[in-house]
Amino acid sequence: MFIIAELQKEDNVKSFVLFMRTRNLLLCLVSICGLIFAASCRTEQAQTESPPQNIEIEQKTQPKTIADDFAYPIGKTEIITEAKDKKDEWYNAQDFGENNHLGEDWNKNSGGNTDCGEPVLEAANGAITYAENAGLGWGNVVIITHKLENGELIQTLYGHLQTISKTDGEVKKGEQIGTVGNADGKYLCHLHFELRTENCLMWNKAGAGYSAERNGWLNPSDFIDSKR
Ligand SMILES: [Zn+2]
Numbered sequence: 209m210f211i212i213a214e215l216q217k218e219d220n221v222k223s224f225v226l227f228m229r230t231r232n233l234l235l236c237l238v239s240i241c242g243l244i245f246a247a248s249c250r251t252e253q254a255q256t257e258s259p260p261q262n263i264e265i266e267q268k269t270q271p272k273t274i275a276d277d278f279a280y281p282i283g284k285t286e287i288i289t290e291a292k293d294k295k296d297e298w299y300n301a302q303d304f305g306e307n308n309h310l311g312e313d314w315n316k317n318s319g320g321n322t323d324c325g326e327p328v329l330e331a332a333n334g335a336i337t338y339a340e341n342a343g344l345g346w347g348n349v350v351i352i353t354h355k356l357e358n359g360e361l362i363q364t365l366y367g368h369l370q371t372i373s374k375t376d377g378e379v380k381k382g383e384q385i386g387t388v389g390n391a392d393g394k395y396l397c398h399l400h401f402e403l404r405t406e407n408c409l410m411w412n413k414a415g416a417g418y419s420a421e422r423n424g425w426l427n428p429s430d431f432i433d434s435k436r
Contacts, residue, residue: 275332275354290429311402324397339375342414347391367400
């Protein structure tokens, strides 16, 4: 009897140990699952708290004000027009499309470097997208993004600037953004002026200034004359 009782006791102890081991294993698995779940929740939270970068870029380049009125970016902007070249104070020395030119070269009638340092004015309401020295052949460049009344975006580019007055934020039509320059001494002073649509390959970039492929570029004077 004593031996049987001892054997039963030993069996009970073994069962108890087995039970405890199984229980501990299950508890351990539950804890690991909990940790993995908590970590995945934290990752999801982190992803939802920081907006994707492209939204930030989109917000930066979306102007707050509508560009419903345009003017030439030089001289007395309200009266300057390509139609009066040589009859008003400024003229377009190299037209859009001439020699594969992607913009217009605006010079003062008085010639040479007499236009160095003349104010370059914003063609319409918009937001500054790019304002820096774009290197050899360009000098300082400013690009402004404009939102038209129909919601479409366009960009105007001002090249070879001697100085840049403003590098960030919103601008109003007629506001000074820089001065006429010579691309760090490469040319006689003039303003290289481009106008681009959103499908332009060089959107947000300075680009090349000349190309046989002009899809995405518009004739700046024709556009401005149609919007004033
Ligand atoms: Zn040019």
